[in-house]
Amino acid sequence: MSSRARLLVIGAGPAGLSAAAAAAEQGMQVTVLDEFTEPGGRMPGQYHEQGRKGWWVGKHVADELIARCRELGVDIRCGVAVHGMEYTTTWGIFTSCGLFTADYVLLATGAAEIPVPLEGWTLPGVMSIGAAQVLTNVHYVKPGERGIIVGMNVLSMAIARELSVAGVKIAAITLPCTNPLAGAAASPTASAKLLLRLAGLAPAAWMRIGGRLAAALRMEGLIARCYPHNGFRLWDIPIRLRTAVLSVNGSDRVESVTLVRVAPDGSPIPGSEHDEPADFVALSGGLYPLAELAAVAGCKFAYSPELGGHVPLHSERMETPLQGLYVAGNITGIESGLVAMAQGRLAAASITHAAGLAGADGERRVQEAIREVHAVRENALIQFHPGITGARAQLYRQWEQTSGRAY
Missing domain, CATH: 3.50.50.60 (FAD/NAD(P)-binding domain)
Structure with missing residues (x-):
C-alpha cells in the first residue's frame, strides 16, 4: 500500500x-x-x-x-x-x-439529495428517499409498514418501484406543499410534465404510448387541470398529483401526515385537509x-x-x-x-x-x-x-x- x-x-x-x-x-x-x-x-x-x-x-x-x-x-x-x-x-x-x-x-x-423541508420533518421515521432505498435494498430492513413519498421526480418514481417490488407498502406519492424552497416541485403542471417524460417506465403499453403522445403535444397543463384528486395507480401505488403534504404528525415518531388537495397551480384548497396514517415518510427533492x-x-x-x-x-x-x-x-x-x-x-x-x-x-x-x-x-x-x-x-x-x- x-x-x-x-x-x-x-x-x-x-x-x-x-x-x-x-x-x-x-x-x-x-x-x-x-x-x-x-x-x-x-x-x-x-x-x-x-x-x-x-x-x-x-x-x-x-x-x-x-x-x-x-x-x-x-x-x-x-x-x-x-x-x-x-x-x-x-x-x-x-x-x-x-x-x-x-x-x-x-x-x-x-x-x-436535495432536502425537502416541511413541518414535522425532524420526527423519527422521516427520511430521504435514498435512505429508504438503502434500508430496503442494501440492509434488507423495511423503512416502515406504510409510507408516504413526498415529491414527484425521476428519483422518487424509480425508488418507489424498487420499494414496491420489495414488499414495502407505499400509501401514495404526493407533492410537497407550496413554500419558498419547494419551487416547481409543488406545481402539478411541472410534475405532470415530468410524469409524461417517464412514460417509458409505465407497466402497460397504452400508458407508454399515451404518455409519449401527450408529451409530444405538451398536454401537461390540461392534465394538471383534469387530473383526478384521488389520482391513479402505477405499480399499485397511488400517484396523487393534486395532493400535497402539509405536515408530518406524531409525538415521538411518524404516526400520520396531513394531506391537502391543491389547485393546478399548487395552491392548497381550503377545507380539503385530512390525515392519512403512515409510519414513515420519504422525502424526494431530486x-x-x-x-x-x-x-x-x-x-x-x-x-x-x-x-x-x-x-x-x-x-x-x-x-x-x-x-x-x-x-x-x-x-x-x-x-x-x-x-x-x-x-x-x-x-x-x-x-x-x-x-x-x-x-x-x-x-x-x-x-x-x-x-x-x-x-x-x-x-x-x-x-x-x-x-x-x-x-x-x-x-x-x-x-x-x-x-x-x-x-
Whole structure:
C-alpha cells in the first residue's frame, strides 16, 4: 500500500470503479479512495427494469467492477475522507488517513439529495428517499409498514418501484406543499410534465404510448387541470398529483401526515385537509452534483439546470482546465449509472492517452469512448432532466472558450 499513485480516483461508485478498471487495463497504477466503508457507491441499492433486457441489478454490476479492479491490482481504500487538494508539480490530496500524491486525479464523487423541508420533518421515521432505498435494498430492513413519498421526480418514481417490488407498502406519492424552497416541485403542471417524460417506465403499453403522445403535444397543463384528486395507480401505488403534504404528525415518531388537495397551480384548497396514517415518510427533492472538492481544487464552474445545478467546467473528454484533473459521473451532471460508467471509461481513455500509455491507439480509444457515452445516453430509458444533450454541448463550447483548447 502506497500513498503515491499515478492516478488517484476519488469516489468508488460506477464512474470511479469503471475508470479505475479501464486505466489499470492500460498499465496505470491506480488508487481509489471513498469515504464509505464499502466500494460500489449507490449501485448496491439500485435495480430497475430495462424493457426487454430484463432487470439491471446494481449490486451485481458493482461486484463485477470491484472484482475486476482487484484482479488488475487497483488499490481500493474505503473509509477515507478527502478534505482538500492542491497542485504543485503533482496533486496533493489531503485525507483523514494522511497525504496522497498523484500525477492525475479523477473526481467521481457523484451526487447528493436535495432536502425537502416541511413541518414535522425532524420526527423519527422521516427520511430521504435514498435512505429508504438503502434500508430496503442494501440492509434488507423495511423503512416502515406504510409510507408516504413526498415529491414527484425521476428519483422518487424509480425508488418507489424498487420499494414496491420489495414488499414495502407505499400509501401514495404526493407533492410537497407550496413554500419558498419547494419551487416547481409543488406545481402539478411541472410534475405532470415530468410524469409524461417517464412514460417509458409505465407497466402497460397504452400508458407508454399515451404518455409519449401527450408529451409530444405538451398536454401537461390540461392534465394538471383534469387530473383526478384521488389520482391513479402505477405499480399499485397511488400517484396523487393534486395532493400535497402539509405536515408530518406524531409525538415521538411518524404516526400520520396531513394531506391537502391543491389547485393546478399548487395552491392548497381550503377545507380539503385530512390525515392519512403512515409510519414513515420519504422525502424526494431530486439530486445535485456533489462538486465541493472541485471547488476546493480551484476548478471553474458553470451553472446548468438541465445538468442539476453547478458543475465543474470540463471538456467532452472529461478534463477540467486544471492540469491533470478530470471528472466523471454525476459530478458532471445528473444522469443514470450506465452513463456514469461510460463516462468513467472515457475519463480513463483520456488520462491514459495524456500519460502516453495508450500509444498510437490513444486518440482512437478516446473517440470510441466518446461515441459510447453518446450511445448510452441516447438509449437511456429515462433522463433526470430534459435537454441534457444540448446543455452538455453548450458546456463543452464554454470550456473551449475558457481554456483556449479545442479538439
